[in-house]
Amino acid sequence: MTVIAVDANGADLGPGEVAAAARLAAAAGVEVLLFGPADQLGPSGGGVEIVDAPRSIAKEENPARAVRTVPDASIVLAARAVGEGRAAALVCNGSTGTALVAAQLHIRRAHGIHRPALAITVPVPSHPVTVLDVGANPDVRVEYLVQFAFMGAAYASTVLGVERPRVGLLSNGIEPERGSQVVIEAHEALIARSRASDVLTFVGNIEGDGVLNGAADVVVTDGFTGNVALKLIEAVSQTMLHTIRDIANASTRGKLGGLLLSGGLRPFVEEIDPEGQGGAYLLGLRHLGVVAHGSFTRQGIAKAILRARRGVEEDVVGRTHSALEAAGALRRAGVPTAS
């Protein structure tokens, strides 16, 4: 059975909520190795094995230092369990920064990958879209963006079940000659690399509004722009929903209107709930990592664990490697990447 290492620290609702999520996932057939304060996690059993690891570094301001100086932190122990083969994937909560450092150090970069990336599936109704990088690499090179395309496509096809994902390159214009210098060159490289590939279709540049209109299943960008874009999408949609709720609550007439609308709105509000997508995915490592949002409840965290299992069983790491190899986009051995 697939074993997933889960860090119980970092969730806003506390380690108990993560333990509840682990039991939900175990009931669906996952074996969970759960690292956290044993006195808050309940007993081992039923597919959940508790490892007492009370120290949390989820709230540390300097993740790089915390991961290096607190070797018994729960996230470090969980990442090491994956790196040493005792678990097949990592699930943690809250801080993507800490997760990224711990995973890079203990799970390590996959063979031939320049840089790991952080991917998020944005719950656009009727056509979810996976955006990467959303924060791991504020500055990128052409070859990173090319690899992100194949990493994102492998994730979308294995974990989300999208057949031959359409991959777009985020830019400030749809024409190939629009964009920053690195994006213009990446566009050209992606045309060449995707020609040799049967795992993705490169649909060219897409603009900000194209992220939402179903033009692509995967959107590739640098970790600076991707992070800004993601936070904007969340903020605009949440602001709109709150504003409409406030307007509805401001008058009796509005309250009645809101009540009559709410039945129709509920499926939509649920569909755009980020919990449904399980969190952020760490791609480009030797094993998959998933970071559930700190605010998630047990349902969202359980979803993250099940997604991690699916990524393992569908071999997202192996398929990323094969696709990059077929496209000639693997980092060549002996050629170190300048940072």
Added chain:
Amino acid sequence: MTVIAVDANGADLGPGEVAAAARLAAAAGVEVLLFGPADQLGPSGGGVEIVDAPRSIAKEENPARAVRTVPDASIVLAARAVGEGRAAALVCNGSTGTALVAAQLHIRRAHGIHRPALAITVPVPSHPVTVLDVGANPDVRVEYLVQFAFMGAAYASTVLGVERPRVGLLSNGIEPERGSQVVIEAHEALIARSRASDVLTFVGNIEGDGVLNGAADVVVTDGFTGNVALKLIEAVSQTMLHTIRDIANASTRGKLGGLLLSGGLRPFVEEIDPEGQGGAYLLGLRHLGVVAHGSFTRQGIAKAILRARRGVEEDVVGRTHSALEAAGALRRAGVPTAS
């Protein structure tokens, strides 16, 4: 009286709509020099002087070539009227690309400015926020971002009446050490430059969601990220409104609910209508330029003309220069900017 040069071509509703806008603005005390197909613009008079310039290059795919090869295009003649001192500012419609090229060639860069930028005021309810650059410079240097801060602040204070605008730097984290390399360095430079200035307050890095939460009056970024951000904000808010409308229209119950809510929603929908902000502003030239969105009606275009007048009367160009001089952020004479 302030004379504004207006290009009648490029608006989706046609030159007649722009002529109507010019007359609305003239009624409010502006003198308009209107360039376009005279047979569609009506007679001169009442503050509007018609200049027959039927050729339009608003839809050309290659603005740089079109501006250079069609010297009698309406936008070129309008920009030249400003460059030659016959008008104090430029207003055009539709293509920011064409406007930018025509303005750079004929109005020219202001003394000491590295690069002109395109600014948009996003109609966030209760605290509009001006974002620049939203497309003129996909790649930037530190010194461009520093100048954008002062250009945006001068615009916000003169045209929008914001006293000592709070300027934020868009990044993928609020900590000073977060961001791309150029953003990290710009953060440092902005702290130093703003210390000497009494025209703006630098509030540090802001993230994507910070654009909407009132943390800053002006948000500085490169033209790549700014363009993506702007199109995302528009797309998410419009998608949300359309989805809610569709849900309301899908059932009798929903229709009634929508009807009861619509009175309360109307002011909000009007407040986030981009027409209310007059369009995109070309900053950093010897004279102000405004590009109304192609979809605008006469009200939005008239607003653009009145905003241009205000920019002239409040001396946005002179005040930008003084602020940059006081902050020691002018481009030094004789030191050309590498491109």
